[in-house]
Amino acid sequence: MTNFSSGLTAAAADPLTPTGLQSSRTLAARRAIVAILNLGTLAILAAAMARLCQAGGWTLIDALIFACFLGCAPWSVLCFWNAAIGMWLLHVRRDAMALVAPFASAGGCGRPIGVRTAVVMTLRNEDAVRAFGRLQAIKRSLDGTGSGAHFSYFVLSDTNDPGLAADEEAAFADWQAAEGSDAGRLVYRRRTENTGYKAGNIRDFCRHHGADFEFMLVLDADSLMSGETIVRMVRIGEAHPRIGILQSLVVGLPSPSAFARIFQFGMRHGMRPYTVGSAWWAGDCGQFWGHNALVRIPPFLAGCELPVLPGRPPLGGPILSHDQVEAALMRRAGYEVRVLPEEAGSYEDNPPDIIEFTRRDLRWCQGNMQYGRLLGLPGLKPMSRFQLFWAMMMFLGLPASTLIVLLAALKTVEGVGAAVYPTGLALVLYLWMLFLIVAPKLAGFLDTALTSGAVRRYGGALNFVAGCSLELVVSFLTGPVTAFRTSLFMAGLLVGRSVGWRVQARDARLLSWSTAARAFWPQTLFGVLVLALFAAGAPGLLAWSLPFTAAFVLAIPVSVATADPMLGKRLARMGICATPEELCPPPEINLLKSEAAAPAFLSPSAVPASNAIS
Numbered sequence: 019m020t021n022f023s024s025g026l027t028a029a030a031a032d033p034l035t036p037t038g039l040q041s042s043r044t045l046a047a048r049r050a051i052v053a054i055l056n057l058g059t060l061a062i063l064a065a066a067m068a069r070l071c072q073a074g075g076w077t078l079i080d081a082l083i084f085a086c087f088l089g090c091a092p093w094s095v096l097c098f099w100n101a102a103i104g105m106w107l108l109h110v111r112r113d114a115m116a117l118v119a120p121f122a123s124a125g126g127c128g129r130p131i132g133v134r135t136a137v138v139m140t141l142r143n144e145d146a147v148r149a150f151g152r153l154q155a156i157k158r159s160l161d162g163t164g165s166g167a168h169f170s171y172f173v174l175s176d177t178n179d180p181g182l183a184a185d186e187e188a189a190f191a192d193w194q195a196a197e198g199s200d201a202g203r204l205v206y207r208r209r210t211e212n213t214g215y216k217a218g219n220i221r222d223f224c225r226h227h228g229a230d231f232e233f234m235l236v237l238d239a240d241s242l243m244s245g246e247t248i249v250r251m252v253r254i255g256e257a258h259p260r261i262g263i264l265q266s267l268v269v270g271l272p273s274p275s276a277f278a279r280i281f282q283f284g285m286r287h288g289m290r291p292y293t294v295g296s297a298w299w300a301g302d303c304g305q306f307w308g309h310n311a312l313v314r315i316p317p318f319l320a321g322c323e324l325p326v327l328p329g330r331p332p333l334g335g336p337i338l339s340h341d342q343v344e345a346a347l348m349r350r351a352g353y354e355v356r357v358l359p360e361e362a363g364s365y366e367d368n369p370p371d372i373i374e375f376t377r378r379d380l381r382w383c384q385g386n387m388q389y390g391r392l393l394g395l396p397g398l399k400p401m402s403r404f405q406l407f408w409a410m411m412m413f414l415g416l417p418a419s420t421l422i423v424l425l426a427a428l429k430t431v432e433g434v435g436a437a438v439y440p441t442g443l444a445l446v447l448y449l450w451m452l453f454l455i456v457a458p459k460l461a462g463f464l465d466t467a468l469t470s471g472a473v474r475r476y477g478g479a480l481n482f483v484a485g486c487s488l489e490l491v492v493s494f495l496t497g498p499v500t501a502f503r504t505s506l507f508m509a510g511l512l513v514g515r516s517v518g519w520r521v522q523a524r525d526a527r528l529l530s531w532s533t534a535a536r537a538f539w540p541q542t543l544f545g546v547l548v549l550a551l552f553a554a555g556a557p558g559l560l561a562w563s564l565p566f567t568a569a570f571v572l573a574i575p576v577s578v579a580t581a582d583p584m585l586g587k588r589l590a591r592m593g594i595c596a597t598p599e600e601l602c603p604p605p606e607i608n609l610l611k612s613e614a615a616a617p618a619f620l621s622p623s624a625v626p627a628s629n630a631i632s
Contacts, residue, residue, distance in 0.1 A: 035354060036260035036352055036353060036354050037258045037260045037261060037354055038260075039120040039121055040301055045301040045302070048301070049299050052103070056092070059095050060092060060095055063087075064084075064087070064091070066446075066447045067447065068084060069443060070443060070444055070447065074439065077432065079425055079428055079429050079432055080429070083429065085418075086418040086421050086422040087418075087422060089415055089418030089419075090415040090418040090419040090422065091454075092415070093412065093415045094454040094455050094457075095454060097454075097457065098454045099295070100291075100293075100295035101291045101457055101461035101462075102295065102461065103294075103295035103298055103299070104291030104292055104293070104294035104295030104296075104298075104465075105295075105464065107294050107295065107298060108294060108465055108469075109465070109468055114294065117298060118294055118298050118359060119297065119357070119360075121258050121261060122254065124253060124258060125253045125254040126250070127253065129253070130165065131168055131249060133168065133232040133233065133255075133256055134168055134169075135168060135169050135232065135233040135235055135252055136170050136172055136223075136227065136230075136233070137153070137234075137235045137248075138174060138220065138223060138236050138237060139153050139172070139173050139174065139237040140175075140216050140236075140239070141173060141174065141175045141176065141177055141186065141239050142177055142212065142216075142239075143178065143182050144177070144239040145239075146186040146189040148239070149186075149189075149239040150186075151610065152239075152240070152241065152242050153237070155606055155609040156237075156242065156243055156245070156248075156606070157171060157200075158245075159244050159246070159609060160245035160248060160249070161245070162245055162605070163249050166200075166245075168252075169248075170203040170231070171205065172206075172207070173206045173207070174209075174219050174220070175207065175208035175209070176209050176219050183208060186208070190204070190206040205227075207223075214324070214336045215336055215337075215338055216308070216340060217324050217336075218336065220234075221323065221324075224315055224318060225319070228316075228318075228319050231315055232255075232315060232316075233313065233315060234313050235311070235313075236308065236309055236310075236313055238308075238310075240271075241309050241310050241365070241366055242365040242606060242610060243310060243364050243606070244362075244605070245606070247266065247362050248312075248363075250362075251266065251358070254312075260352070260353055261314070261353065261354050261356055262313070262314045262317050262318065262349075262351065262354060263306050263311055263312070263313050263344075263345055263356070264311060264312040265304060265307060265310070265311040265357045265358065266310045266311060266312075266362070266363075267289065267293055267357065267358060267360055268309070268310045268365065268366050269286050269289075269361055269364065269365055269599075270282025270283075270285065270286060270366065270367070270368045271365045271367055272597060272599055272603075273368065273586070274526040274583050274587060274590070275370035275527075275580075275583065275586050276526075276579075276580045276583075276585040277370060277371050277372060277375070277496075277581055278367070278368040278369060278370050279586055279590070280488060280492045280580065280589075280595050281368050281493075282597070283485050283595040284459050284462075284489035284490070285368070286462070286597065287462025287463050287465070287486075288459040289462070290359070290361065290462055291461040292458045293357060294359045296357075297357045300357075300401060300405070301401075302401075303345075303349050303355060303399055303402050304354075304355045305345065305355070305357055305405065306341045306342060306345035306348075306355055307341055308344075310364045310365075310366065314353065317348060318344070318348065321347055321348065321350065321351030322344045322347040322348055322351070323347075324336070324337045324340055325337070325395075327388060327391050327392075328391075330514070332388075332511050332514065332516035333387060333388055333390075333391070333511065337385065337388055338381065338384055338385030338388065339381075339382055339386050339388070339409070342405055343389070343392060343406070345402070346392075346399070346402035346405065346406060347398075349399050350397045350398055350399065363604065363606065365599070370525060370526045371527070371529050371577065371581035372499065372500065372581070373529065373533070373534075373537050373581075375496075376499075379504055380504065380507050383413045383504055384507075384511065386409045386412065386413055387410060387413065393407060413504060413508065416505050417504075417505040419501055420501050421505075423563075423566050423567060424551075426563075427547075427549075427551035427552050427555070427563075430551065430552055430554075430555030430556035432555075448562070452565060459489070459490065459493070466482070475598040476596060477596045477601055481594055481596060484594045485594050485596070488594060488595060489595060492576075494566075494568070495568065495572060496569065498566060498567075498570060499541050499569050499577075502540070502544060503541070526586055527583070529577060529578050530578075531574070531578055534578050535574055539574075541569075541570045542571055544570050545568075545570025545571035545572075545573070548567050548570065549563070549571065
């Protein structure tokens, strides 16, 4: 009786997460550590910035600079600590995966799966042949695992262009004809109204077909996943019935676009340590990116219906960015939301040029800004509320970072006596902020360099260093440009301007000078103004300002150059910014290439033998 009572007391004192895999007390301690690290770092940086601002006495410009600094610094600081924690886990601890993803081991066993899963792809005015080709490649890869019979395939279209809708129907008919006896597991449905956007499309599927499946694998039109990875995720979900959402770590597919190639090279390296670090303390309240993820249908249908926000768009009405809200609701329903922080068979396309990249960001921005009305939603876990808040901060810091560049230039014109200005402190703070901004990518590059054989997978040391260097330069030449455009858009949100859902360009294309000029003349004008202010007030600071100002005056030529498919081809020939999937394509990407090369759908015999697993 004594042992039984003590066991109950211990369980009550240290409750576990719903899966029973982790101690809630341990996760709380990790979150406290992260909070202390971030708040302590912010306090030091804020004190240094206050010391600079008060030199010569506070002015209105000083107060605005300090406020903007407090608005943009938290994002860089948390990104730094996530990357630092990730590096500690990956290269100091020997049990990183057990600490970060204790559920992952359940996916490695060779036991057959016993549940049905719907592979769901949402479309809206996409290239039908391209989208169906990816779904076809996924099916072939899954069939190659020996578990293909447990999966059915649903194309959920919200296309409102009659010509594109006809293309979708024709592509689906061709696919069905090619599948023969498997055709019954393929379903195409097109809604006539885009009610609730993508989230409404998915929910409509769950209402009509969800009872037939335990899981759905949610895909975007540009998604590709290996059958091996999908089966592993399903095994994990089967083994842990309280995992409601399992998000894979998505990496970019090889692209002929120079912009996409360079961007995904840096994004890939920045994401791995960052994601490992964030998963260590987010734990059961992880992130959901809305695609390339396994979702348990019963709790999703019962507990994850999105509220319709009061008021009119852009900040009212249906929720545009559904993913993190659904993650918060899934955790509220008693199910965990987990990230599998491994680069393994989960891919997407990245925008081919900076204009398309910005358009995508604006959709995310508008959707994320709606989260402000959801922070008080009853029953959410504190960590889930933080995830919603942090999704907002990703964009709220951008106007602050843009404005601080202008304010710094104005401050030089206002002038401060050299005798009272702490030049040494200013230089130290400048260099530290520069380091914090690039720290996640530097951590990713270092992670690759320290991992045995990893540099060779990227084409060798010289190509890897060249790729890292090019990516850092291009990121400084494009980041401020997109931040400026997003800042203008956020100002428009305040007066009711909304973003439309246009057809997304996914292939490399030439960008004309006139198109680039129409898109980026405001950035160019802003850059000329800022540099003129620096030249007038403190010419010696012009060179120091370039990491944050050069992007604006070079926005037009950089956007044209990075969109040029010929530059992408030259980089590919040189092996610069190459990824492992480009240099040694896995079976699912070879399937995709075969599909792109042939107008007809692949025959079942085209499945590579190497795609089978035990």
